[in-house]
Each structure stands twice: as C-alpha cells, then as structure tokens.
Amino acid sequence: MENKGFFGKWGGAFIPEILHETFEQLDSNFRQAKEDPQFWQEYLDLMSTYSCRPTPLTFAENLTNHFGGAKIYIKREDLNHTGAHKANNVIGQGLLVKRMGKKRVIAETGAGQHGVATATMAAKFGLECTVYMGEVDVQRQRPNVFWMEKMGATVISVKDGSRTLKDAINEAFRDWVTNVDTTHYVLGTACGPAPFPEMVSWFQSIIGVEAKRQILARHGKLPARVYACVGGGSNAMGIFQGFLDSPEVELIGVEAGGKGIDTGRHASRLCGRDASPGVAQGYKTMFLQNNDGQMLETHSVAAGLDYVGVSPILSHLAEEKRVRFASATDDEVIEALDLTMRMEGIIPALESAHGFVQAFKEAPQLGRDEAIIINQSGRGDKDIFTIAHAFDDPSWKEFIIARGKEYAEDKKGKS
C-alpha cells in the first residue's frame, strides 16, 4: 500500500490482526479496479442507468438575486437514486464485492441514507445485507429503517455507547471480524482504515468531475468557491476533487455547529477547539475526545454529521490550508433550509443545508461575475419528521396525533 494509507500524518490502517488478510485482498482488488478503465466505464454505465448521473447543476436564480452577490449554483446529488450522494460509493463498492466474490454486505448508517443505498445495492446485486444503526438514529430516521427492511435488509439497532454513528461503525467491525470470509463491509464515508478513505473518495470523485465540466459550460470559468457539508467527509471529498488542482478555487467544508461551537454540543472537528489528533475506528484523524482519549458525545440536528471523527484526507487538506472549515448551528441550518425551500422549491437534507448556511453568509461578499457551487449532498424529505418537528408545524402535528390514534385503536381492536 502506498504510504501505508497515510495522507500527511493522517490515516493509516489500525486494524485487528483478524482483518489483515481481508484488507490485503480489498486493497489489491481496489488497486486493480482503479487501473482498469473498463471498471470505471461499467461504473459510469450503471450510475447513468440505475441512478440519475450526471446529476444536474442548478442555477439558483432567486437565491442569487436575494443575496445580490455571486451566482449560486447547486450540485444536485439529491437527485441520485435513493436521494443522496451515498449511491455513488455504494454502487462502486458493490462492483468490487462482485469482483471479490463475497456474498454478504454489512454497513453502518447515521442518517440512514447510506443504509438505504446499501440495501438497494444488495437487492440489485443479490447480496445478503445487514445494516447497523444507532438506536438514537433509528428513532430520528424511522422512514429509512422502513425502506431498508422493505428491500430485504436486516436493520440492527445499536444500543451501546452514544447509540449513534460511531457505535454503529464499531458494531459493523465486530460483525466483520466474525464473518470476514463471506462478508464485505461497505463503509459509508471517506473514513476508517486504508484503503477506505481513498476508495470512497475515488467513487465520489464523479461529483467533482461532473461539476467542473458543468460549471465551465454554464459559467465559462471556474467557480470562486465550492461549499460542502462535512460529516465523515465523502460528499465534500467528492466535489472538492474536481477543483483540488485549481488553486484559484477556494474550498470550504462546513461542519455541524450544533447548539454552538462554544457549547460543547456540536460535531466540529476541524474548526473549533475541541478536537485533537487521535486513533480510533481504524484510522488517525482529528477526533472529539477528552484528554484520556475517550470519545465525547457529539450533537447535530443532522444525524449524518453527528460523528466524532472526520476523513483523514480532509484533516490533511485542512492542515495544508487547501480546504477552509466553518461550522453552522442547528438554528442557522433550519433558517437556510426554510429560505431555500421558499425561494427555489428545493429541499436540501439537513446535512446539506450546513453548506448552504456558509454559502449564504459569503455570497454577498463576492462579485456578480463570480460563481459559487453548493453541493446538495442529499434531499430533505427523508427528514420530514425532524424538519416538521424543528418547524413546530401545527398541521403536521395534528396529522401525527390523528394517525397515532388510528393505529392505537387498530391495535386495541385486534388484541
């Protein structure tokens, strides 16, 4: 493995011995696939027929006029099959699983999007599928649990630790060390032991390749800035890769500011002061942890950003000052979401809306002849329960109360 999977001083593969051989196999299959133009062609064909690639780049004319600065473009990863950029990674890993001849896949999921995408891929490729999801996330993303189960996946609610994404990852690793011969772990983001950060970023680079071509066609030059939310960092790595080699394009990653960066209730690793270098879940990066190295509780309105670590590639790019990091609070996110829905008729996921917040803050500072791109990593309608709750929407509440009564009476009638 080149540089043993390190990016600067970040990354690596800190894995139990039982997984050593399977990582060798995965790495060599990944290297072969990366060198094989037919593999990428097969991937593109599948993404353009099973999903909706290339996804459009939408000019947000009303938002542009509203802020009166740079032209705002939105890269529409929400229009992928299953409604998020997660499909890009999952289909790519699915093709690798076919090469490796494994019959079962497992995945962790936070918001549930990666779980749904993996369940979809498993159904299409005829693989057995188990998805680990923190109990807290099962509660806040119930509709995704429903879809995973409907597609034949087994969803296991993880009740250990903080009962969120990191605990789901630990549990997926425990499954993997037990069933290593038959099973591939479809890690959902650009984190974890090498080669996952590089591999997931490679599959997601399709976003950046398209976005660069699209902005040049529409705007005639490169954008001034590109914004993406950062949980694990795969959607950000995806779009940033289209512009990493163009130093004139500023890249901005937006992390979960939660209740505020100074409250301790957030998930900001690369901006803010609460994170420090550490090694957990198989890789070295900036973690939200205490002085003993125990991971801290994180908070975000967006389940997909609610995570203690971050892609080692982004830790490296932050250190190199190639990517700037900012944070958006839960309240700012709801406000940006509200504005985007009303002005453009587009519903970004709560995760994606973090990128919108920072873009809206900066757009007015830029000239009208400049363009910016926001990566809309996913669609927000999956968050209907959370968003309706955040908006404290009265008619939605009435609907839920009425439906709840109906189900309760049904149950009473049957028992």
Next chain:
Amino acid sequence: MLLEKTLRSRLAEKDILLMTHIVLGYPSLATNRQVISQMVAGGVDCIEMQIPFSEPMADGPVILKANQESLALGTTVAACMAFGREMTGQYDIPFLFMTYYNIIFKYGEERFFKDCQSAGIKGLIIPDLPPEMGEEFFRLATRYQVAPILIFAPTSTERRMAELNRSAAGFIYCVARRGVTGKQSEFDDDFDAYLARCRAATDLPLAVGFGIRNKKDVAAITGKADIAVIGSETIRLVDEQGTEAVGPFIMGLR
C-alpha cells in the same frame, strides 16, 4: 525479569499457565483488588488489566459493557497506571496492560512506556496496533523492556505470522477463532492445525484466548499451547456470583 523468562520458569513447573483478564474500574477498582487477590490465590500465572476505552472495537458484549460502565464511573488512565503499580508491588506475577492504541497515543507513547516500566508492567496487548503502524511504539517497547505482545489470528498466513514474530516479545496471543471476545470456541482439528502453524512460526510461548470458559477448554489446549487466557468468563462470574467465586473457579481450571 523479562516477561518471556518469567513465563518459561513457570512453564518448567506446570503443563499450562493461566492468564486472566480484568477491566479496570469495572465494577470498581476496589472489586478489581478483591478479584485479583482471588486470582493470585487461585494460582494464575499472569494477569492482563484492560484500561477502558470508549471504542473497544475488538471486544464482545461482556467486555464492551464493562468498558462503558467503568468509564461512566469516571475511571481515568492515571488511576489505571497507579493501580497497576500497586498490584505489581503486591503480587509476584507478571501484570500486563491491555488497551487500544488511542489511550497510549493520547498519553504520549514515550511517557506511557516510561510509566509502565516504572510501575513494573511487563507487557502490552494493543489489538488495533499492527507492527506496520507502530514503528515508534515497537522501538520504545525494546528500549523500556515492556513486551509488545502480538496477536496471531486463524486468518494470518505463514508469511504474516513470520512478519509479526519479528516484532513480538513475551509471548504470542493466538486468537482461537474469528470474531470478538466472549463467545464459545470449537477446539477441533482445524484449531489444532492452526495452532501447529502458530507453533511453527515462533519460538515464543503461545497463549490461546477467546472463548475459554472451563476445565475442559483448558485441557483441550494443554500440550498444544503454553498459556490459556480466561477473559470474559471471570467478568460474567463476578457479575453473577460475586468476587468470592473467582478463586474456586480458577483452582478448578487445571
């Protein structure tokens, strides 16, 4: 004395050695003291003390829960280090620390080794630190004479075992099967073939762990390995029957 030498001199008198495991601070350091006293009285040859970590990736439900509850009660790395020093001062058997790499990384690798050496800790088991990720760690281990105990797994090839053996000291920890700690293992023909491969790959003593629960399991590996590791079973025992049950349990194992 170096860990390997201590184990060898004990092996001169016994067919198989026993190594037990505890999670520090679970259910309390006071209980750990009682359990260790029972273990030593019962004749164990070596004890691994796990410094709890919030993300114990290689551990099964019993040890995972013990890690979490210990941390919830406020166990710190400093308290574990002090406890280790107290035990090595009190009992004449080797004590090891088992933990995950982040604990050492955050503590400062050199400081950790220095403190282990001065506390009389004889070895470290770090399941998420393969040799290729820990150049500095293995250099310091040699310098401070704290044995880095490496793990062989049934999935390890001969080539890999040879590679691991080059960095290992003290003994080799052979994981009996795929999976996490605390579940039953089958000690069948495949297992014997695996142990034979382990034996061929190293001159160090072999410990076998994962799923050893009773006298029958210990008997199954006697003559094939040098050390039987009892992990989750004593935690279960203390949870269900209290500390007093540990001594008789250990005495009944061989």
